[in-house]
Amino acid sequence: MDSTRDRLVFTALRLFGEKGYGSTSVADILREADANSGSLYHFFPTKQDLLIAVLEAYRDGIEPMLLAPAWEGVADPLERVFALLARYRQALEMTACLYGCPIGSLALELHEPDPPVRELLAINFEGWVRHVRGCFEGARERLPAGADPEKLARLTLTIMEGGVMQSRTYRSLDAFDTGVELLRDYLNRLEQAASDGRDPKRPSEG
Amino acid sequence: MDSTRDRLVFTALRLFGEKGYGSTSVADILREADANSGSLYHFFPTKQDLLIAVLEAYRDGIEPMLLAPAWEGVADPLERVFALLARYRQALEMTACLYGCPIGSLALELHEPDPPVRELLAINFEGWVRHVRGCFEGARERLPAGADPEKLARLTLTIMEGGVMQSRTYRSLDAFDTGVELLRDYLNRLEQAASDGRDPKRPSEG
């Protein structure tokens, strides 16, 4: 069914997420993927090239594997932001706060990653932000004119990653929940300001 | 002057921050601390026990090494929050976005740390939040009654950690700066709401 190559990539994807890159040995991957070292090194010159393939899989999976299920049946663009955050909360919850965002974990584990790896980590963040920015752009008329969708999306990622980090450390969802709660409060205040006319919705109006 | 033990701890502290725990070998530490393996294992049963000593050093250093210099000459409690964030920005800037918060890095590198390690990571976060909470408590009368100093401090840490993570990945301060900028906007709006009386300052007033 699955090709050996695919088995290796998705086993590595899972293990890198569970234990990190450094703590996952090639032998671990081979055992769980039921493959031999020769096969791995037939497809990937080094372990790092396997990591690159994993990061490419994440990049290509953002939309179909993460966003599509999270946003199914959620039309309101701002609610989509929180539906996505709820996905991460769910991941934490289901794993007793062990697994959070694998990209974030790799980003901090690999202190000085080789350029192609660092670039793919950045591309993954970038893709995430681009999609979430779309949500804020879809809610533009409800937000003050000065509110930058790009920056709001960036803040959302920042809060998600920071929250996951702490929740994993505390083994408690509190830190994550607090981040989401205050992000919601902030967005509510932005909406309120826009609708009150306190903060003009359009530059031309100010 | 410095005892061998201290040299080992502070060398390890530096190297763990620069390269991470897993990527720092005992041999690295011994070389840079100018010590021998026997000495290290005389004081610390395992490498992990050395990590614990490092985390204890961080814990004890938060106030004198981090906060005191950051807050010197800054009286306004809310400005202290941003003075602290500016410290982290400086660290990123001076290292070309390589080193951020060592606690955060360790927290994500060590996926399933042994209980004493995890606990010390949490204690370090906790100490940081406790001190920053003091800032928000000091500005209580300028904030709405519903604003929880603990949660605001938690959000500050969340944004700092998430921002550092991204800035390190992008090798650019943009993500960090955006987080700080929007936190400032949020706090401004809270202050505005409190002074407008839109959001009562005290529960008894509502």
Add this chain to the structure above:
DNA sequence: TCCCCTTGATTGAGCGTTCAACCAAGCATG
């Protein structure tokens, strides 16, 4: 003498990686 500390060679496990051999399917030639 005793005890704390240091020395540094040594150990053995585990790591990423290599390699020669093997296999099955496809294809061309006779």
Add this chain to the structure above:
DNA sequence: CATGCTTGGTTGAACGCTCAATCAAGGGGA
């Protein structure tokens, strides 16, 4: 049909090396 070559993939033992950790021996102040 048969034969032999090619291609793409698999096998798993073995390699060289680094790692954390050990230990017997020695040093020096009290």
